[in-house]
Amino acid sequence: MYVLPAFAVYFCFAVLPALHTAYLSLFEWDGVTLGDWVGLGNYQEIFQDSILRRSVLNALVLVVFFSFIPIVVGLAMTGLLARFRRPGMGAYRFLFMLPQVVPLVAVGVTWRWLYGDDGLVNQTFRAVGLDGVTRAWLGDFGAALIAVGLVGTWVLSGLCMMLFLSGVQKVDSSLYEAARLDGAGPVREFVSVTLPHLRGEIAVAMTVTTVAALASFDIVYVTTNGGPGEQTTVPGLLVYRLAFSEGKVGLAAALAVVLGCLILGIVYLINRLSRSES
Amino acid sequence: MNTATRQERWSGYALLTVMAIAVVIPFLSVFLASLQPAGTPVVGLTWPERWSWDNYEQAWSVAGFSDLIGHSLTIAVGVVPASLVLAALAGYALGTMKLPGGNAVAAFFIAGLTIPVELIVVPLYFDLRGLGLTNSYLGVILVEIALFMPFSVFWMRTHFQSTPPSLVEAARIDGASSATILLRILLPLARPSLMTLGLLVFMWSWNQFLLVLVLIQDTTKHTAPAGLGFFVGQNSTDIPTLAAGTIIVMLPILILFVIFQRSFIAGLLQGAMKG
Numbered sequence: 001m002y003v004l005p006a007f008a009v010y011f012c013f014a015v016l017p018a019l020h021t022a023y024l025s026l027f028e029w030d031g032v033t034l035g036d037w038v039g040l041g042n043y044q045e046i047f048q049d050s051i052l053r054r055s056v057l058n059a060l061v062l063v064v065f066f067s068f069i070p071i072v073v074g075l076a077m078t079g080l081l082a083r084f085r086r087p088g089m090g091a092y093r094f095l096f097m098l099p100q101v102v103p104l105v106a107v108g109v110t111w112r113w114l115y116g117d118d119g120l121v122n123q124t125f126r127a128v129g130l131d132g133v134t135r136a137w138l139g140d141f142g143a144a145l146i147a148v149g150l151v152g153t154w155v156l157s158g159l160c161m162m163l164f165l166s167g168v169q170k171v172d173s174s175l176y177e178a179a180r181l182d183g184a185g186p187v188r189e190f191v192s193v194t195l196p197h198l199r200g201e202i203a204v205a206m207t208v209t210t211v212a213a214l215a216s217f218d219i220v221y222v223t224t225n226g227g228p229g230e231q232t233t234v235p236g237l238l239v240y241r242l243a244f245s246e247g248k249v250g251l252a253a254a255l256a257v258v259l260g261c262l263i264l265g266i267v268y269l270i271n272r273l274s275r276s277e278s
Numbered sequence: 279m280n281t282a283t284r285q286e287r288w289s290g291y292a293l294l295t296v297m298a299i300a301v302v303i304p305f306l307s308v309f310l311a312s313l314q315p316a317g318t319p320v321v322g323l324t325w326p327e328r329w330s331w332d333n334y335e336q337a338w339s340v341a342g343f344s345d346l347i348g349h350s351l352t353i354a355v356g357v358v359p360a361s362l363v364l365a366a367l368a369g370y371a372l373g374t375m376k377l378p379g380g381n382a383v384a385a386f387f388i389a390g391l392t393i394p395v396e397l398i399v400v401p402l403y404f405d406l407r408g409l410g411l412t413n414s415y416l417g418v419i420l421v422e423i424a425l426f427m428p429f430s431v432f433w434m435r436t437h438f439q440s441t442p443p444s445l446v447e448a449a450r451i452d453g454a455s456s457a458t459i460l461l462r463i464l465l466p467l468a469r470p471s472l473m474t475l476g477l478l479v480f481m482w483s484w485n486q487f488l489l490v491l492v493l494i495q496d497t498t499k500h501t502a503p504a505g506l507g508f509f510v511g512q513n514s515t516d517i518p519t520l521a522a523g524t525i526i527v528m529l530p531i532l533i534l535f536v537i538f539q540r541s542f543i544a545g546l547l548q549g550a551m552k553g
Contacts, residue, residue: 013424
């Protein structure tokens with residue numbers, strides 16, 4: 001009785017549409033006329049079409065910047081900071097969480113400008129005499145995907161850091177004392193005390209950031225809209241484009257299903273791994 | 279020994295400060311740009327010669343950000359209370375009662391945590407158009423409630439699971455109905471959890487982009503982020519006005535964050551743990 005209203009809304013506006021997407025993915029449909037049944041044809045097209053394949057690969061590259069680097073940064077910071085309980089963390093915590101709360105669209109607009117010809121990034125390079133490095137970052141074939149990825153690094157590093165730092169607070173400080181008495185150096189201490197205790201937090205950070213990378217849309221849409229060429233196209237962008245400007249609804253649905261399965265699979269894998277290890 | 283730790287301590291702070299600066303500079307740079315005279319080409323991080331707030335007026339009235347903010351608020355006002363009520367009810371039942379199949383239902387909700395907007399947005403557009411709910415706030419509100427429901431239910435269920443069962447049992451022995459128990463005893467205790475959930479749901483609703491872009495194609499009805507995304511495509515040359523618009527879109531959530539930072543941060547970190 002109490003569960004029913006929540007369940008009904010969730011079922012009607014999230015679960016049914018997801019199933020409907022799977023159904024649509026079996027048709028070739030322009031959104032207007034009657035669709036044609038093509039079975040798994042759309043899925044076949046995803047694996048054959050270079051742009052579609054490219055978008056999935058780009059998303060996987062973004063995982064490096066959205067997930068891997070923030071986690072490494074967060075762990076490094078934790079390793080350096082874990083030995084002390086320090087006052088004044090509140091202010092840092094506030095600042096590090098800041099990119100988490102503002103709309104990603106606003107983040108995208110901000111970075112689009114920072115990466116511009118006269119933007120802060122180029123200004124900085126010029127100031128230190130590296131004029132040769134300057135370029136229109138988001139329009140550069142070689143640099144655009146990395147530039148977009150670094151925006152994700154900027155957004156998600158703080159979250160990872162705070163997750164790890166708050167995880168470390170829960171570690172019994174006597175463990176550190178014991179390690180120190182045993183003559184463990186900072187590195188040893190990090191590997192044998194800090195890291196094992198953060199296993200749960202690392203799994204969580206991986207899950208959250210990987211999903212953010214795979215399902216990225218806002219930042220890419222605002223900064224590059226997939227360009228130059230197809231350098232920064234991601235599945236989210238193509239689902240939107242295929243369904244609503246190119247009239248390939250079935251193909252868009254199939255891509256959405258592939259994306260959904262990819263996310264589900266990775267989340268499942270991370271959870272499995274973190275559980276079996278602990 | 280003492281000096282070594284002090285050194286270590288200071289280098290730790292130095293490191294934190296470097297990271298903090300890296301976080302803050304983009305915000306600072308867009309804020310300073312918003313204070314430059316309208317239409318001027320702004321280079322990187324430039325201190326404005328005189329502080330002009332004209333761009334905010336410009337963005338607010340001419341570029342229509344007052345309307346956009348209003349639309350976003352309309353949606354949030356629809357989403358937040360409904361989410362809290364539905365999640366509290368479901369969380370109460372799933373967290374305190376032994377329901378037949380309760381665990382399966384809970385697992386079904388949890389599975390929803392992995393649904394990305396991309397997976398549901400395409401048929402939603404066609405289905406809601408059939409119902410006349412595209413270009414309507416009601417449509418967006420319903421979908422957002424559904425989209426945040428897995429997390430909301432999970433959050434409230436965890437909260438109710440952690441309340442002492444003896445409290446509920448004592449009330450039941452006194453003859454209180456399950457509705458009375460929820461309203462009189464458990465909800466007042468749940469206020470901090472509900473507030474944090476409310477803040478998170480408000481934030482997600484405010485920041486939602488793709489869903490709004492698809493379901494509200496009438497640009498005059500856009501929300502703040504969607505409007506900003508559209509505006510940047512139209513006016514990428516007038517940096518000061520664009521910067522002012524960006525700040526306006528961030529401001530409501532920033533104000534809430536400043537006021538409720540404890541709940542926000544705790545919620546985000548715990549929320550990530552639960553997700």
